[in-house]
């Protein structure tokens with residue numbers, strides 16, 4: 008098969024790779040219908056995370072089950088499936104509590120790399136969710152978004168206790184931030200402040216439900232959120248970047264008693280204890296348990312109640328994955344969909 012490998016920062020290649028095979032009796036092999044480049048793939052691409060060896064890339068996937076292992080019971084060949092970036096058994100105590108990304112059997116779902124024609128998915132019964140029948144082709148981008156960025160934005164909103172009557176601020180205007188806006192809207196937020204500096208993203212945020220845009224960042228961004236909330240700060244803040252600046256912007260934009268849901272993968276973030284102590288802000292976040300939300304999200308997408316696939320503003324054949332990374336790195340694209 009063809010698959011994407013990162014050799015070094017900036018060096019993405021699509022090359023011949025071994026066809027994935029069933030290795031554990033709980034595995035499935037899927038034929039990818041679509042895959043994509045994640046904002047988190049840009050960390051090693053930019054050299055912020057080390058690339059110690061050639062690494063097969065990709066952890067977002069939808070496709071048709073080709074083959075299953077002998078212990079797989081509920082997932083069947085021919086089904087169209089969506090899954091999360093971490094595999095989970097979906098039966099342990101932590102999974103049942105809704106924290107599938109901390110499953111006691113957690114592992115990477117697609118160790119063979121999902122930016123490829125085929126992928127081996129671990130713990131298939133727990134990890135994968137089948138759609139009711141084959142989806143209409145125009146729904147595939149939205150289902151692909153559910154496998155990570157939508158589920159992650161959704162968890163950010165849930166962790167930030169978004170709900171009816173609440174004012175929500177979203178720090179970060181990448182795909183996760185934009186879909187956190189969509190999630191906040193679905194969860195009934197009254198006012199949604201999107202913090203965005205990039206024009207194409209400023210256009211998409213209101214389509215997903217943002218009521219206000221703040222273009223300033225850092226302390227100035229915090230001051231604008233305070234101005235918009237009677238000096239108090241937002242009830243709920245979703246952090247979708249993962250830097251020191253964005254995390255502090257999120258915490259300082261929340262009112263005392265407010266909640267921050269942080270879903271940007273943290274890179275060198277250190278929190279000041281004394282400021283946190285006096286802030287009265289709740290913090291909850293981490294790798295999103297996307298699996299928990301998949302059945303609900305697949306339903307909303309199938310009903311055409313939401314259209315998260317709009318975050319894909321560039322579609323390329325898999326062979327042009329390198330250009331897909333470059334376009335996102337240079338902010339010419341919000342998110343690149345790759346057609347295997």
Ligand SMILES: [Zn+2]
Nearest residue numbers: 097099102110
């Ligand atoms: Zn589990």
